[in-house]
Amino acid sequence: MAGPPAVIWEREVEGLLRYRELVPRLEEALGKFSSRDPAEVIQPVRTTVPLQKHHGFMGLMPTYMENKGVLCAKFVCFYKREDGSNLPSTQATVVLLDPEYGNVKAVRKTLLNTGRDPLKVMDGELITRMRTAAVSAISAKLLMCPEAEVLAILGTGAQAMSHYNVFTEMFSFKEVRVWSRTGQGSERFCRSVSGPVTACVSAEEAVRGADVIVTVTRCTEPVLFGQWVKPGAHVAAVGACRPTWRELDDVLMKEAVVYADSREGALTESGDVILSGAEVFAELGDVINGTKPALREKTTVFKSLGMGVEDAVSAQLVFDQWEAKSCKS
Ligand SMILES: NC(=O)C1=CN([C@@H]2O[C@H](COP(=O)(O)OP(=O)(O)OC[C@H]3O[C@@H](n4cnc5c(N)ncnc54)[C@H](O)[C@@H]3O)[C@@H](O)[C@H]2O)C=CC1
Numbered sequence: 001m002a003g004p005p006a007v008i009w010e011r012e013v014e015g016l017l018r019y020r021e022l023v024p025r026l027e028e029a030l031g032k033f034s035s036r037d038p039a040e041v042i043q044p045v046r047t048t049v050p051l052q053k054h055h056g057f058m059g060l061m062p063t064y065m066e067n068k069g070v071l072c073a074k075f076v077c078f079y080k081r082e083d084g085s086n087l088p089s090t091q092a093t094v095v096l097l098d099p100e101y102g103n104v105k106a107v108r109k110t111l112l113n114t115g116r117d118p119l120k121v122m123d124g125e126l127i128t129r130m131r132t133a134a135v136s137a138i139s140a141k142l143l144m145c146p147e148a149e150v151l152a153i154l155g156t157g158a159q160a161m162s163h164y165n166v167f168t169e170m171f172s173f174k175e176v177r178v179w180s181r182t183g184q185g186s187e188r189f190c191r192s193v194s195g196p197v198t199a200c201v202s203a204e205e206a207v208r209g210a211d212v213i214v215t216v217t218r219c220t221e222p223v224l225f226g227q228w229v230k231p232g233a234h235v236a237a238v239g240a241c242r243p244t245w246r247e248l249d250d251v252l253m254k255e256a257v258v259y260a261d262s263r264e265g266a267l268t269e270s271g272d273v274i275l276s277g278a279e280v281f282a283e284l285g286d287v288i289n290g291t292k293p294a295l296r297e298k299t300t301v302f303k304s305l306g307m308g309v310e311d312a313v314s315a316q317l318v319f320d321q322w323e324a325k326s327c328k329s
């Protein structure tokens with residue numbers, strides 16, 4: 001290794017990553033991924049190791065973008081935490097490598113005081129939060145009806161917050177509704193966001209009549225049912241990233257046109273896709289590339305699993321800005 005790696009803490013990432021720069025890079029990356037050109041993106045489906053004792057999983061997400069000279073790996077751990085646990089449910093470390101030498105360019109980390117071990121290093125989750133929400137927003141930009149007015153968010157955790165932020169930054173909804181299975185979750189969420197939001201007492205109340213629905217829960221059984229969903233609505237389904245986990249019921253999965261970030265990822269990891277037997281119509285990148293249509297008039301589901309290429313371009317953006325800032329000072 002030529003020298004010590006640059007370590008970019010979460011607070012610094014926060015100062016460097018902006019949706020207005022991130023969204024176009026992610027759109028470009030999704031298109032490149034779906035072109036299946038190995039000089040653009042090589043990204044296998046993530047390898048997942050169960051952490052049985054801790055009710056979690058570690059996913060390893062490597063990506064190589066030869067034309068861009070970006071070599072990246074993310075280690076992401078995700079857990080089935082009980083509500084009320086003060087441990088995070090998703091943690092990630094992104095490592096950027098020099099593709100020629102193979103040495104580490106940057107490791108992004110955050111220190112999180114869990115109360116148990118104040119100096120324990122837990123790893124940067126902001127890239128995961130922001131890029132996941134930004135990709136859901138891209139799905140909405142492509143697939144929601146143009147006159148969409150009502151956004152509903154099921155879940156009130158970290159992803160709910162980043163989704164609220166980017167959806168309200170990119171679109172002008174007349175109404176935003178949120179539902180949490182715990183009243184405290186909704187109260188905390190409504191207190192934390194900067195704009196207007198209505199807390200609903202049931203998931204059904206939140207989604208009835210909504211034009212765009214975001215599901216960002218840790219549930220393993222369906223929480224969103226097709227009979228509640230307005231025809232023509234767009235659903236961005238972000239949770240349930242294991243083959244036996246569900247967020248959406250069979251009715252919705254079979255009635256909707258299903259899009260995914262990665263077809264292989266969805267067929268390997270998504271319980272909603274695998275167990276319902278629904279067909280994946282297209283990847284978002286196919287729509288971006290113009291090889292598959294955006295069926296905005298239909299009820300659509302974007303099944304998000306998360307992709308290494310999203311982390312790679314996000315991390316490279318942070319690193320470029322961090323280097324530019326370091327050069328100036
Ligand atoms: N598709 C992707 O790229 C990514 C997906 N995820 C997934 O997104 C989901 C949300 O992640 P975070 O916001 O970080 O988690 P979080 O723990 O911060 O929030 C989870 C929310 O789900 C709710 N919840 C938990 N169990 C539930 C149940 N049985 N029914 C209804 N609601 C329930 C909690 O009350 C909370 O509001 C998780 O499933 C996570 O694995 C996370 C990162 C990336």
Ligand SMILES: O=C(O)C1=NCCCC1
Nearest residue numbers: 076078128241305306307
């Ligand atoms: O892409 C990711 O990062 C994740 N995807 C699903 C589960 C948590 C993290």
